[in-house]
Amino acid sequence: xxxxxxxxxxxxxxxxxxxxxxxxxxxxxxxxxxxxxxxxxxxxxxxxxxxxxxxxxxxxxxxxxxxxxxxxxxxxxxxxxxxxxxxxxxxxxxxxxxxxxxxxxxxxxxxxxxxxxxxxxxxxxxxxxxxxxxxxxxxxxxxxxxxxxxxxxxxxxxxxxxxxxxxxxxxxxxxxxxxxxxxxxxxxxxxxxxxxxxxxxxxxxxxxxxxxxxxxxxxxxxxxxxxxxxxxxxxxxxxxxxxxxxxxxxxxxxxxxxxxxxxxxxxxxxxxxxxxxxxxxxxxxxxxxxxxxxxxxxxxxxxxxxxxxxxxxxxxxxxxxxxxxxxxxxxxxxxxxxxxxxxxxxxxxxxxxxxxxxxxxxxxxxxxxxxxxxxxxxxx
Amino acid sequence: xxxxxxxxxxxxxxxxxxxxxxxxxxxxxxxxxxxxxxxxxxxxxxxxxxxxxxxxxxxxxxxxxxxxxxxxxxxxxxxxxxxxxxxxxxxxxxxxxxxxxxxxxxxxxxxxxxxxxxxxxxxxxxxxxxxxxxxxxxxxxxxxxxxxxxxxxxxxxxxxxxxxxxxxxxxxxxxxxxxxxxxxxxxxxxxxxxxxxxxxxxxxxxxxxxxxxxxxxxxxxxxxxxxxxxxxxxxxxxxxxxxxxxxxxxxxxxxxxxxxxxxxxxxxxxxxxxxxxxxxxxxxxxxxxxxxxxxxxxxxxxxxxxxxxxxxxxxxxxxxxxxxxxxxxxxxxxxxxxxxxxxxxxxxxxxxxxxxxxxxxxxxxxxxxxxxxxxxxxxxxxxxxxxxxxxxxxxxxxxxxxxxxxxxxxxxxxxxxxxxxxxxxxxxxxxxxxxxxxxxxxxx
Numbered sequence: 001x002x003x004x005x006x007x008x009x010x011x012x013x014x015x016x017x018x019x020x021x022x023x024x025x026x027x028x029x030x031x032x033x034x035x036x037x038x039x040x041x042x043x044x045x046x047x048x049x050x051x052x053x054x055x056x057x058x059x060x061x062x063x064x065x066x067x068x069x070x071x072x073x074x075x076x077x078x079x080x081x082x083x084x085x086x087x088x089x090x091x092x093x094x095x096x097x098x099x100x101x102x103x104x105x106x107x108x109x110x111x112x113x114x115x116x117x118x119x120x121x122x123x124x125x126x127x128x129x130x131x132x133x134x135x136x137x138x139x140x141x142x143x144x145x146x147x148x149x150x151x152x153x154x155x156x157x158x159x160x161x162x163x164x165x166x167x168x169x170x171x172x173x174x175x176x177x178x179x180x181x182x183x184x185x186x187x188x189x190x191x192x193x194x195x196x197x198x199x200x201x202x203x204x205x206x207x208x209x210x211x212x213x214x215x216x217x218x219x220x221x222x223x224x225x226x227x228x229x230x231x232x233x234x235x236x237x238x239x240x241x242x243x244x245x246x247x248x249x250x251x252x253x254x255x256x257x258x259x260x261x262x263x264x265x266x267x268x269x270x271x272x273x274x275x276x277x278x279x280x281x282x283x284x285x286x287x288x289x290x291x292x293x294x295x296x297x298x299x300x301x302x303x304x305x306x307x308x309x310x311x312x313x314x315x316x317x318x319x320x321x322x323x324x325x326x327x328x329x330x331x332x333x334x335x336x337x338x339x340x341x342x343x344x345x346x347x348x349x350x351x352x353x354x355x356x357x358x359x360x361x362x363x364x365x366x367x368x369x370x371x372x373x374x375x376x377x378x379x380x
Numbered sequence: 381x382x383x384x385x386x387x388x389x390x391x392x393x394x395x396x397x398x399x400x401x402x403x404x405x406x407x408x409x410x411x412x413x414x415x416x417x418x419x420x421x422x423x424x425x426x427x428x429x430x431x432x433x434x435x436x437x438x439x440x441x442x443x444x445x446x447x448x449x450x451x452x453x454x455x456x457x458x459x460x461x462x463x464x465x466x467x468x469x470x471x472x473x474x475x476x477x478x479x480x481x482x483x484x485x486x487x488x489x490x491x492x493x494x495x496x497x498x499x500x501x502x503x504x505x506x507x508x509x510x511x512x513x514x515x516x517x518x519x520x521x522x523x524x525x526x527x528x529x530x531x532x533x534x535x536x537x538x539x540x541x542x543x544x545x546x547x548x549x550x551x552x553x554x555x556x557x558x559x560x561x562x563x564x565x566x567x568x569x570x571x572x573x574x575x576x577x578x579x580x581x582x583x584x585x586x587x588x589x590x591x592x593x594x595x596x597x598x599x600x601x602x603x604x605x606x607x608x609x610x611x612x613x614x615x616x617x618x619x620x621x622x623x624x625x626x627x628x629x630x631x632x633x634x635x636x637x638x639x640x641x642x643x644x645x646x647x648x649x650x651x652x653x654x655x656x657x658x659x660x661x662x663x664x665x666x667x668x669x670x671x672x673x674x675x676x677x678x679x680x681x682x683x684x685x686x687x688x689x690x691x692x693x694x695x696x697x698x699x700x701x702x703x704x705x706x707x708x709x710x711x712x713x714x715x716x717x718x719x720x721x722x723x724x725x726x727x728x729x730x731x732x733x734x735x736x737x738x739x740x741x742x743x744x745x746x747x748x749x750x751x752x753x754x755x756x757x758x759x760x761x762x763x764x765x766x767x768x769x770x771x772x773x774x775x776x777x778x779x780x781x782x783x784x785x786x787x788x789x790x791x792x793x794x795x796x797x798x799x800x801x802x803x804x805x806x807x808x809x810x811x812x813x814x815x816x817x818x819x820x821x822x823x824x
Contacts, residue, residue, distance in 0.1 A: 043656065047663035054669055057676050064676075190396070193807035196749045197800060200757065204775070208792060212784045219784070316667055317757045332761060335671045343668065351663045358659075 029363075036362050040355040045124065051347045052119045055340045062108055064338055065132070066099070069106075073098040106132075119344065128345040133337040134330075143345040146330065153222055154319070154326030157242060158311040161249040166304060169254060173261030174288055177269055188262070191255040199252030200317045206244045206251075207321070217244055220323030245322045264299070268292050302361055309354050390816050397812030403805030411619035423616045427608065427769040434607035438493050440788045441598035455488035455595040460574070462589040476580040482591045483573040491554045491567060494594040495537040497574070499587055501529040506581035510589075513577070514556055517570025522556065524574075529587060602790045604774070605781045610794055613769035617795070620681065620770050621802060624755050625748035628685055632692025633744050639693065640701035641732045644709055645724060654698065661694040667757075674763035681765035684758060688751065697743070701736060708735050742814035749803040756799055771795040 056062065073095045077083055083091060103109050107118075122129060128143035136146040176185045210217040218224070223237045268274070274291045282290075293300075316328040323329075327346060334342035391397045418426070426433060438457050446452055460482040501508050512524035512535075524537065537543065538553045547555030550565065559568035574591050601610035643654035666688075673687055708714065709732070717731050758764060759772025760779065778784070778791035 039656065040659075043659045043663060047660050050660070050664060054664075054672060057672070060676065192811055193396070193804050196746065196753075196803045196807035196810075198750075198753050198757065200760070201753060201796070201799065204792060204796060208784060208789060212787065212789065316671070317760060320761060331665075331668055332671060335668055336675055338675075343672075347665060347668070350665065354663055 033363060036359055040359050044351045044355045045120070047351050048123050048344070048348050049116070049120050051351075052116050052123065052340075052344055055335075055343045055347075056112070056116065061338055061340055062112065065106070066103060066108060068338075069102045070095070070099050073102070123344050123348040126348070128348075129341050131334075131339050131342050133339045134334060134342055143341050146342060147327065147345055147349070150325060150327045150330045153324060154328065155311065156238070157245055157319075157324060157326060158249070158315070160242065161246045162307055162311050164246070165250055165254060165257065166307065169257040170261055170300070173258050173265055174292070176258065176262045177265040177292075178284065178288075180266060185262070188255055188258055192259045194251070195253050195256030197252065198317070199249045199315070200321045202251045203245065203248035203318060203321045206248055210244060217241075220321070222325055245318065245324060248318065248322075264296065265292055268296055298364075301364060305357050305361055309350070309357055387816065391812060394812040394815070396808040400805050400807070400809030400812065403801055404809065407618055407622060407802060407805065410615065411622050414615040415619050418612070418616065423612065423769060424767045426612055427616075428767065429606055429608050434603075434609070435498070436592055437603050437607040437609060438594035438596065438598050439603065439607050440605050440783075440786075440791070441493065441594075441596055441603045442790055443602040443794070444597045444599055446597055453487075453489040454597045455486070455490055455492050455593070456597055457595040458484050458486070458492075458591075458593040460484045460591040460593075462576075474581070474583075476585070478578040478580060478587070480576040480578060480587070480589050481573055482576070482589065483571060484591070484593065485571050486557065486567070486593070487569050488595075489567060490596055491557050491565070492593045493553065493596050494592075495553045495556065496592050496594070497535045497537065497576075498590040498592065499529050499533040499535070500589075501531055501533065501585070501587045503531075503580075503582055503585040506585075508581065508585055508587050509579040510587070511577045513575040515573040515575060516556075517568055517572065518559075520560075601794045604777060604791050605783070605788070606777075610774060610791065613774045614771065614794060614798055616769045617771040617774070617798065620765075620768055621752045621755065621798075624681060624685055625752040625802075625806075628688045628692070628751045629744055629747040631685075631689035632695065633697070633740065633747060635689075635693045636695055636697045637701055637733060637736060637740060638728070640698045641705055641728045641736075643698070644702055644705035645728050645732065651702075654694075655702075658694045658696065658698045661691065662696055664691070666691045670758060671761060671763060674758065674761075679763050679766050681755065681768055681770070684755070684763075684765075688754070701739075704736055704739060705732060708732055738817035742810050742817055745806055745813055746810035749806040752802050753799065756795075771798050775799075 076098070077091055077095050083094065086094075107115060128147070130141045131143050131146055134146060135141055136149045138145070138149070140146065172188075176182075176188060179185055207219055211219040218241050220241075222241050223234060224241075228234045228237055269287075269292055271291075274287060277287050277291050316332045318324070319326045319328040320332060331343065331346050333339075334346070391401075414423075436457065436459055441457075442454065444456065447454055447456075462480045462482055497512070499510065507528040507530065509526060509528055511526040514522040514524055516522070524535075524540075525542070527533070527535065537556070538551060540552055543552040543555065544550070547558075550558065554565055557567050557572075558565045576589050578587050580586070599609050599611050601614050603609055639654055643651040669691065670684060670687060674684065677683070714727060714731055717727055722731070755764075755770065756772030756775060759770060759776045762776065764770060764773040764776055772795070774795040775792060778788070778795075781788075781791075783789070783791040
């Protein structure tokens with residue numbers, strides 16, 4: 001708590017006045033927290049249900065699945081030597097029996113409206129069930145298993161690039177805000193339009209240059225095939241495969257991020273109290289730490305935590321371009337293979353994480369930033 | 381109007397904005413030219429590339445302008461048509477012997493990529509016979525064998541195994557053009573001739589021959605592995621990309637704006653409902669939904685466009701517009717409007733929405749390229765429009781055919797160049813507009 005209270009005492013907003021906490025704050029915060037929690041939970045429920053409806057195309061996917069089952073049954077009966085002598089009507093009968101059994105096993109015989117509600121309760125209680133077509137690399141059909149297997153790959157790639165990007169850009173932005181108008185500063189501003197192209201686009205270029213032309217880095221994937229035996233070599237191989245995707249993610253957003261932080265810091269360093277601190281003769285590092293970073297902390301925390309959610313989902317297209325075995329590509333594979341449970345499983349966890357982060361942020365924000373008056377009509 | 385002119389004048393002071401405007405203008409001209417020069421249906425037909433459409437076009441050729449590079453002299457495609465009576469005919473007892481000569485001049489530093497001879501023969505019962513002879517500038521004669529002709533015959537010289545064996549393992553297109561005196565395979569420049577000695581066994585029988593020496597460069601943008609001219613796709617990709625970006629950006633951003641204004645103006649439950657829908661929409665994964673619809677329903681670019689607009693209506697932009705509208709709502713001029721009796725609709729559309737235009741315009745301009753890239757991303761995932769040529773589909777085709785592994789970089793670089801041009805054009809304009817309309821820094 002010392003961290004938070006320290007922030008509060010130091011946070012003197014540029015525009016808002018200093019307000020002493022009123023006694024009713026606690027009840028107001030509690031009431032507000034409860035209200036937000038309920039609202040967010042409802043949002044998650046409806047969001048997940050909508051995803052279930054879309055992922056099943058209102059039951060249309062089941063038609064595809066029944067057709068697939070019928071086809072599989074036909075193939076199975078045709079391949080069975082013992083059945084080949086039987087009359088056609090009997091073979092048809094066998095196929096029908098098999099289809100009926102399979103439909104019952106998958107509970108496809110109940111109306112979709114009912115089933116969708118079962119899906120919903122299952123999804124919300126995180127019993128994610130079994131995948132229909134996909135398996136994990138270890139052969140498991142449990143959606144949980146499949147998701148968990150892909151999670152480390154995505155986390156590794158996106159957490160690394162995110163942390164690099166986040167702290168790197170803030171550091172550079174602070175540096176640039178001190179040197180406003182210098183050549184370096186103007187160069188960064190000029191390079192901002194590069195961020196309009198997404199990271200996968202730069203990925204294509206990087207692959208072309210470093211993998212295809214120079215042949216120094218791999219085209220994609222996470223480790224060499226077959227994977228090296230020793231842990232050290234394995235790690236080095238993964239690192240080598242990470243260079244291009246991390247570089248692509250970085251190039252894709254670094255300049256716009258630096259630019260927005262730099263502008264943000266510049267606005268705050270134009271405040272009177274910063275001028276005052278300068279006049280007092282404080283060192284520039286002290287000014288940065290105590291007079292610029294502190295009041296901007298709420299924004300930094302918000303941006304950081306909202307970005308964290310993005311790490312979890314990864315990026316479908318970037319992972320596809322780099323053939324990275326992460327969650328994004330899993331989601332794409334699941335959709336292409338009509339594997340509804342995997343799609344819903346990924347979605348429900350994403351929804352929970354997002355809702356939880358937003359909820360936490362609301363509270364942290366209220367604690368950290370005294371200008372935010374919780375439970376009242378906010379103007380911002 | 382004077383306000384607009386003033387803003388425009390200010391815009392011209394930013395070099396990046398001027399560059400952006402020039403790029404966008406150029407792309408617009410290209411788009412208009414594409415639509416006028418090649419009709420929609422024709423573009424689709426050519427890009428689908430059915431039988432015989434791209435026969436005369438080389439495979440995986442580089443753009444022709446690489447020859448402007450000093451020291452580079454790659455062959456262009458040479459097509460030699462026989463014409464009907466190019467040779468003299470001798471009539472001996474019902475059998476007509478026709479000699480068709482197909483001469484051409486070859487002055488390039490590199491070997492052709494392929495050599496193919498196309499025949500068209502007219503006959504009733506008995507198929508014409510042809511024996512082929514290759515004459516080199518140094519007066520060697522290389523026999524290319526004899527064959528009977530069907531109505532349409534294609535002789536792929538480059539795939540002839542016997543010739544490969546004869547040239548000691550060299551592919552025929554190298555062997556036919558190589559200088560035997562030189563150690564390394566070098567091109568012998570000069571006048572070549574293909575002579576076809578044809579025997580016609582019927583009175584009405586006739587043949588037509590065409591020699592195609594496929595080059596290694598072709599057209600403005602080169603060709604892909606299916607011989608299609610990439611310029612067609614790049615040209616037609618321009619109006620598609622611009623239309624997609626503009627429509628999707630306009631469709632989502634204006635509805636978002638109006639909804640935000642309505643929510644703020646009416647407040648209470650209207651605002652609450654709009655806010656909740658926005659939060660709901662934030663949870664829905666947009667790209668997976670697009671993939672779902674592309675996989676299950678339709679990959680048409682216009683269906684995708686509709687879905688993108690629908691998902692974009694309740695985007696998080698509502699939150700930021702709402703913040704601005706909340707301040708606008710309490711301004712005195714709104715109160716004044718209310719006092720003279722302006723209705724709700726009038727206040728929303730004539731007083732609140734125009735107020736936000738400075739914020740909106742840069743966002744609108746910056747949204748366009750991201751949507752153009754989204755279309756390309758969908759195409760890379762294999763969800764591009766099934767018939768229309770787009771930049772993303774050229775990229776996807778290049779990836780599918782392993783162009784990067786095989787070194788056909790132009791099939792990736794050409795569409796990437798156009799995507800980047802569009803992206804930078806709009807981005808440079810957009811960021812400049814942002815700095816003009818929303819000066820966050822006093823000195824900027």
